[in-house]
Amino acid sequence: MxxxxxxxxxxxxxxxxxxELDAVADVVLIDPREAFVNAAASLRALVRxxxxxxxxxxxxNLLERGRVIRDRAVSVDPAGVTxxxxxxxxxxxxxxxxxxxxxxxxxxxPGATEVARQLDDLRETHQELAGAGRVLIVGGGPVGLExxxxxxxxxxxxxVIVVDRGDHLLPGFLPEVRDxxxxxxxxxxxxxxxxxxxxxxxxxxxxxxxxxxxxxxxGERIAADIWFRAFGVHLDTGYLTDGRLTPLSDxxxxxxxxxxxxxxxxxxxxxxxxxxxxxxxxxxxAMEHAAIVAENIRAQVAGEPPQAVHVPAPGRRILLPLGPxxxxxxxxxxxxxxxxxxxxxxxxxxxxxxTARFAAWFNxxx
Numbered sequence: 224m225x226x227x228x229x230x231x232x233x234x235x236x237x238x239x240x241x242x243e244l245d246a247v248a249d250v251v252l253i254d255p256r257e258a259f260v261n262a263a264a265s266l267r268a269l270v271r272x273x274x275x276x277x278x279x280x281x282x283x284n285l286l287e288r289g290r291v292i293r294d295r296a297v298s299v300d301p302a303g304v305t306x307x308x309x310x311x312x313x314x315x316x317x318x319x320x321x322x323x324x325x326x327x328x329x330x331x332x333p334g335a336t337e338v339a340r341q342l343d344d345l346r347e348t349h350q351e352l353a354g355a356g357r358v359l360i361v362g363g364g365p366v367g368l369e370x371x372x373x374x375x376x377x378x379x380x381x382x383v384i385v386v387d388r389g390d391h392l393l394p395g396f397l398p399e400v401r402d403x404x405x406x407x408x409x410x411x412x413x414x415x416x417x418x419x420x421x422x423x424x425x426x427x428x429x430x431x432x433x434x435x436x437x438x439x440x441x442g443e444r445i446a447a448d449i450w451f452r453a454f455g456v457h458l459d460t461g462y463l464t465d466g467r468l469t470p471l472s473d474x475x476x477x478x479x480x481x482x483x484x485x486x487x488x489x490x491x492x493x494x495x496x497x498x499x500x501x502x503x504x505x506x507x508x509a510m511e512h513a514a515i516v517a518e519n520i521r522a523q524v525a526g527e528p529p530q531a532v533h534v535p536a537p538g539r540r541i542l543l544p545l546g547p548x549x550x551x552x553x554x555x556x557x558x559x560x561x562x563x564x565x566x567x568x569x570x571x572x573x574x575x576x577x578t579a580r581f582a583a584w585f586n587x588x589x
Contacts (some may be wrong), residue, residue: 306371538559
């Protein structure tokens with residue numbers, strides 16, 4: 224009988240593992256959503272609603288042989304997965320790839336599992352944003368900056384303010400990358416205010432057009448018509464808090480070995496954001512983990528020892544577009560990390576935000 228691989232989570236890492244193992248095992252992909260969401264495209268989907276469907280890929284189109292179960296894991300133990308419906312998936316191998324949550328619109332709203340609902344949310348928020356003259360983004364990390372760039376590209380006359388409590392952008396990256404980012408933000412008249420902490424979050428919901436005035440800890444007043452939250456990652460590992468599989472770290476991450484097996488098991492794997500690794504919480508790292516997990520499980524299914532190991536990269540990498548035509552990046556080279564040109568950022572990510580890559584993954588079966 225063919226061995227069963229249960230993959231919990233249909234994000235970047237989970238879908239790649241499932242697709243890679245589809246030919247050699249009985250793959251069961253578990254996710255409550257109707258479609259894979261290319262989160263890298265979410266911010267452009269907000270400002271360009273006619274383009275928004277490009278961010279979604281139906282999970283039913285991913286696998287040729289395996290199956291997708293639209294349900295949520297509520298518990299995992301060494302033998303399988305218990306679902307919110309009460310159903311049970313027994314498996315020979317388990318892959319935990321549930322990722323992390325992040326405030327809308329960078330990721331869908333909690334509970335929005337249907338594509339139609341997610342598109343409705345984006346269209347509604349687009350209308351709110353379109354009517355706002357002054358936009359406040361709280362959080363100056365990559366998400367907040369990408370959102371500012373996408374807004375500026377569509378609405379060059381809007382006032383866009385980004386506040387962040389840190390005193391510099393992109394900590395840990397090359398000075399020339401940070402300097403280039405500052406120049407491009409200034410060129411686009413994006414009002415960046417570092418070392419700025421709001422005394423309280425705005426008194427209106429994020430993504431809703433309603434005039435307000437916020438106050439910083441230094442007493443400065445900031446008036447805006449709409450605001451967005453661009454901070455606050457939380458790991459999606461609540462289904463492991465019952466302790467039936469493994470204790471979690473203090474921040475809710477899953478302890479793993481160099482082969483990305485969960486500590487104490489040789490048939491249970493964890494990857495991406497939920498794995499207790501020093502890697503940044505970014506899609507490219509989850510996909511690297513997925514390739515290692517797939518290689519190891521493929522070897523085990525064939526009766527061979529798993530030998531692929533994860534070695535954290537010595538230098539950080541990023542592609543940070545500011546709309547389709549601008550942005551900064553840092554990429555690995557044989558001589559160490561180097562700044563990417565605007566052309567490289569546009570070609571690798573900014574032009575289509577990886578939609579062509581994922582379209583090739585999700586080849587329709589019908």
